[in-house]
Amino acid sequence: MNPSLQRGAAAAARGLVAIVLTVLGLLAVTFFIGRVIPVDPALAIAGDRAPEHVLQRVREELGLNLPLPQQFLRYVGKALHGDFGNSVLTTHPVLDDIAATFPATLELATCGILLGAGLGVPLGVWAAVRRGGVADHTVRVMGLVGYSVPIFWLGLMALVLFYAKLGWVAGPGRIDVAFEYSFERTTGLMLLDAARAGEWEAFRNALSHLALPAGLLGYFSLAYISRMTRSFMLNELAAEYIVAARAKGLSETRIIWRHALRNAMVPLVTVIALSYAGLLEGSVLTETVFSWPGLGLYITNSLQNADMNAVLGGTIVVGTVFIALNLLSDGLYRLLDPRTRDTR
Amino acid sequence: MSPHPHRLPLRRLARFALAVAACTWVPALLAATPKDTLVLAMAFDDIISLDPAESFEISTGELLGNAYDRLLRFDVDKPSKLVPDVAASWAVSADGKTYTFTLKSGLKFASGNPLTADDVAWSLQRAVLLDKTPAFILTQFGFSKDNVKDRIKALNATTLTFETDKAYAPTLVYNCLTANVASVVDKKLVLSKEAVKDGAGDLGWAWLKTNYAGSGAMKIREWRANEIVALERNDNFSGTKSRPARVIYRHVKESTTQRLLLEKGDIDIARNLTPQDLDALATNKDIKTVATPKGTVYYFGLNQKNPILAKPEVREAFKWLVDYDAIGKTLIKNIGVINQNFLPQGLLGAASDKPYKLDVAKAKALLAKAGYPKGFKVTVDMRTTQPVQGITEAVQQTLKQAGIELEILPGDGKQTLTRYRARSHDIYIGQWGADYWDPHTNADTFVRNPDNGDDAKSKPLAWRNAWAIPELTKQADAAALERDGAQRAKLYLALQAEFRKSSPFVMLFQQTEVAAYRANVDGLKIGPTADSTYVYLVGKK
Numbered sequence: 001m002n003p004s005l006q007r008g009a010a011a012a013a014r015g016l017v018a019i020v021l022t023v024l025g026l027l028a029v030t031f032f033i034g035r036v037i038p039v040d041p042a043l044a045i046a047g048d049r050a051p052e053h054v055l056q057r058v059r060e061e062l063g064l065n066l067p068l069p070q071q072f073l074r075y076v077g078k079a080l081h082g083d084f085g086n087s088v089l090t091t092h093p094v095l096d097d098i099a100a101t102f103p104a105t106l107e108l109a110t111c112g113i114l115l116g117a118g119l120g121v122p123l124g125v126w127a128a129v130r131r132g133g134v135a136d137h138t139v140r141v142m143g144l145v146g147y148s149v150p151i152f153w154l155g156l157m158a159l160v161l162f163y164a165k166l167g168w169v170a171g172p173g174r175i176d177v178a179f180e181y182s183f184e185r186t187t188g189l190m191l192l193d194a195a196r197a198g199e200w201e202a203f204r205n206a207l208s209h210l211a212l213p214a215g216l217l218g219y220f221s222l223a224y225i226s227r228m229t230r231s232f233m234l235n236e237l238a239a240e241y242i243v244a245a246r247a248k249g250l251s252e253t254r255i256i257w258r259h260a261l262r263n264a265m266v267p268l269v270t271v272i273a274l275s276y277a278g279l280l281e282g283s284v285l286t287e288t289v290f291s292w293p294g295l296g297l298y299i300t301n302s303l304q305n306a307d308m309n310a311v312l313g314g315t316i317v318v319g320t321v322f323i324a325l326n327l328l329s330d331g332l333y334r335l336l337d338p339r340t341r342d343t344r
Numbered sequence: 345m346s347p348h349p350h351r352l353p354l355r356r357l358a359r360f361a362l363a364v365a366a367c368t369w370v371p372a373l374l375a376a377t378p379k380d381t382l383v384l385a386m387a388f389d390d391i392i393s394l395d396p397a398e399s400f401e402i403s404t405g406e407l408l409g410n411a412y413d414r415l416l417r418f419d420v421d422k423p424s425k426l427v428p429d430v431a432a433s434w435a436v437s438a439d440g441k442t443y444t445f446t447l448k449s450g451l452k453f454a455s456g457n458p459l460t461a462d463d464v465a466w467s468l469q470r471a472v473l474l475d476k477t478p479a480f481i482l483t484q485f486g487f488s489k490d491n492v493k494d495r496i497k498a499l500n501a502t503t504l505t506f507e508t509d510k511a512y513a514p515t516l517v518y519n520c521l522t523a524n525v526a527s528v529v530d531k532k533l534v535l536s537k538e539a540v541k542d543g544a545g546d547l548g549w550a551w552l553k554t555n556y557a558g559s560g561a562m563k564i565r566e567w568r569a570n571e572i573v574a575l576e577r578n579d580n581f582s583g584t585k586s587r588p589a590r591v592i593y594r595h596v597k598e599s600t601t602q603r604l605l606l607e608k609g610d611i612d613i614a615r616n617l618t619p620q621d622l623d624a625l626a627t628n629k630d631i632k633t634v635a636t637p638k639g640t641v642y643y644f645g646l647n648q649k650n651p652i653l654a655k656p657e658v659r660e661a662f663k664w665l666v667d668y669d670a671i672g673k674t675l676i677k678n679i680g681v682i683n684q685n686f687l688p689q690g691l692l693g694a695a696s697d698k699p700y701k702l703d704v705a706k707a708k709a710l711l712a713k714a715g716y717p718k719g720f721k722v723t724v725d726m727r728t729t730q731p732v733q734g735i736t737e738a739v740q741q742t743l744k745q746a747g748i749e750l751e752i753l754p755g756d757g758k759q760t761l762t763r764y765r766a767r768s769h770d771i772y773i774g775q776w777g778a779d780y781w782d783p784h785t786n787a788d789t790f791v792r793n794p795d796n797g798d799d800a801k802s803k804p805l806a807w808r809n810a811w812a813i814p815e816l817t818k819q820a821d822a823a824a825l826e827r828d829g830a831q832r833a834k835l836y837l838a839l840q841a842e843f844r845k846s847s848p849f850v851m852l853f854q855q856t857e858v859a860a861y862r863a864n865v866d867g868l869k870i871g872p873t874a875d876s877t878y879v880y881l882v883g884k885k
Contacts, residue, residue, distance in 0.1 A: 054476065159604055163604060
């Protein structure tokens with residue numbers, strides 16, 4: 001077998017073991033925290049008015065009368081067979097719920113990170129190159145505002161301005177009621193589904209609904225990414241190889257974008273990947289303001305009602321996303337930085 | 345080489361960004377809701393089942409009220425009057441135990457199946473057999489899994505008998521049959537979807553949780569949790585056909601978001617606006633509002649397991665330490681009216697007496713008499729939602745004037761409720777909504793406590809506050825059996841008088857539900873109960 005292939009296989013196996021162990025650990029922690037929350041899950045199902053015998057029956061059905069470790073084993077055993085149980089709030093299997101809510105978050109987060117990284121990196125570079133200048137200060141203030149203003153408030157203000165007053169974008173929700181049933185939702189990604197069905201009016205409408213929340217999330221990740229880019233770039237620009245490049249007479253453009261940025265990209269990839277993962281977890285406040293039926297809202301709502309199957313299912317997804325993006329950025333490292341490649 | 349070569353990509357980038365913005369920019373469409381579709385924004389994250397035998401949630405109540413028929417309903421304009429639904433007429437036997445209902449003829453379900461007395465009997469039996477949360481509304485008349493098939497039965501296609509264990513007040517029995525749990529489900533359709541496990545059928549329960557099998561004005565087409573509910577006109581409906589072809593509920597949790605959607609015309613009706621947002625809409629000529637007093641009352645419950653709170657003088661002192669006037673004018677403006685009785689206005693026998701007002705001197709004298717001239721320290725479990733948070737903080741201030749230090753233990757709804765139900769609170773601020781449109785629903789919980797023991801079978805609010813009241817329990821039972829309407833009202837007035845004086849409940853206000861709607865909408869009326877708001881009667885110009 002080709003040795004590099006072998007190494008690749010070994011790395012993949014290590015990655016897989018890491019995923020499984022991390023997810024199991026996450027599950028255990030979430031499970032036990034969920035069970036010590038002082039909320040009676042039976043109450044969420046049967047309601048406040050349920051007579052005592054109905055509540056008791058619900059507790060038995062949920063297995064809440066068993067000892068904790070036994071409950072956990074039961075859960076993991078079922079999960080290994082692909083049965084993550086039903087959500088008590090939506091009554092659907094947890095997997096179906098996640099399949100319904102995750103695409104909404106995925107669409108939003110992907111557009112958000114594309115905006116955030118697409119604009120944040122050049123802005124950071126610009127600020128680093130013009131250090132101390134107007135550009136630098138502008139980017140810094142933008143970053144500070146992005147950090148310090150509550151997203152909830154900013155979202156509402158953006159809605160008031162761009163939706164209510166100016167009418168530039170569509171309002172809360174993913175699509176207008178008129179288009180709600182105009183095409184089939186196979187992937188759950190509105191833009192993709194509308195495009196596949198050739199429903200371009202619906203596509204434009206969905207895009208218009210997406211613009212504000214995605215722009216908002218994009219702005220918040222931009223604030224972080226541009227600051228990080230600036231500081232990585234300053235490090236690189238002070239390095240000796242830049243002096244050498246200048247001495248060689250390379251153009252400034254080439255020095256900044258080819259040499260310095262390429263080296264700064266190595267740590268930046270991790271920053272961007274983790275920002276993306278953070279967005280994929282679902283931004284509860286953004287989802288609330290924009291009535292976006294995403295994963296963040298689903299998990300929060302489930303947690304408040306002690307709907308543990310749903311919380312655990314959501315945790316697995318979020319955990320897996322984090323690990324996968326981490327592995328991906330590790331992979332990108334290898335591509336970007338020859339030193340990290342195995343040379344044995 | 346230009347002096348600032350690194351600017352170039354930025355310029356290109358800016359041009360790209362502009363291009364992206366241009367693609368995204370879509371001029372907002374005018375009047376975005378289609379003419380034949382009524383669009384509402386509502387917070388409906390409480391829905392957990394669409395099965396009338398199981399559902400007991402507020403949002404579901406409204407959906408089922410529009411989508412399912414029952415034997416009879418109460419008149420929304422005059423809630424004490426009963427009107428026919430699938431029953432054309434009804435009568436009770438001389439001994440007061442056997443009720444006979446005669447159905448209208450030619451009724452059909454949305455599925456096309458004929459609706460007969462057998463469907464009605466089976467639906468009621470099914471609710472008792474499944475024994476989910478709302479089943480008590482029927483089982484309180486003596487039905488059990490063993491006897492229900494004999495006691496509720498169809499005599500022929502249009503006649504049904506209903507046999508109770510005692511001679512209850514007929515109004516109580518009829519009122520209970522107007523509740524959602526007594527909805528008529530399509531026996532043939534539901535049984536065809538029955539899931540059988542270990543030889544036992546589930547009576548279609550798993551299927552009906554997310555599906556529809558009724559005969560009401562609207563069909564439930566789809567429920568996507570926390571996203572959308574779609575109703576559709578049922579052309580088989582026997583009554584007035586639905587005005588809108590479709591009704592769409594969009595889940596919008598935030599009041600301000602609902603307001604913006606309404607102002608823009610992306611929705612026709614907003615259902616969960618805060619007093620602040622309602623105020624902000626007051627000057628908008630395109631928006632109107634409609635309000636109805638609901639069957640929900642708010643109160644403080646003082647746990648009698650706490651020896652200080654158990655003293656009668658302390659209980660009374662609390663009632664003098666609430667600034668009802670100020671709360672009514674500010675905190676619950678637009679959303680409630682002060683009410684100091686356990687019955688909400690609109691129910692048979694509801695009293696309107698309001699003896700209490702803020703009187704610190706009187707409260708201090710009572711506290712001194714109880715042995716606490718300098719006050720004491722006590723905690724309150726409070727949900728962090730409005731208006732309960734504002735009210736609790738206001739009362740914290742007035743209690744301080746009499747030396748009582750109130751420590752607030754904030755929590756989310758399920759958390760505080762779990763503590764309340766375990767009787768581990770000192771004070772709890774809660775609300776109680778009528779389960780069906782009859783005074784017994786509130787008497788049953790506020791002035792009935794058949795067993796005050798820790799492992800009691802039923803745990804009404806009186807039990808949760810450990811208020812042992814054998815005498816009042818007897819009186820409440822008598823009121824449920826009183827067959828003369830006027831006499832029955834008198835019994836409830838007497839119960840309320842005693843309750844006002846000695847109960848450990850500080851009654852605060854009765855909720856008013858307000859909906860805001862666009863001026864081109866007509867016919868919207870909020871019902872006093874969750875299941876009596878009929879969206880199928882709402883039209884649009």
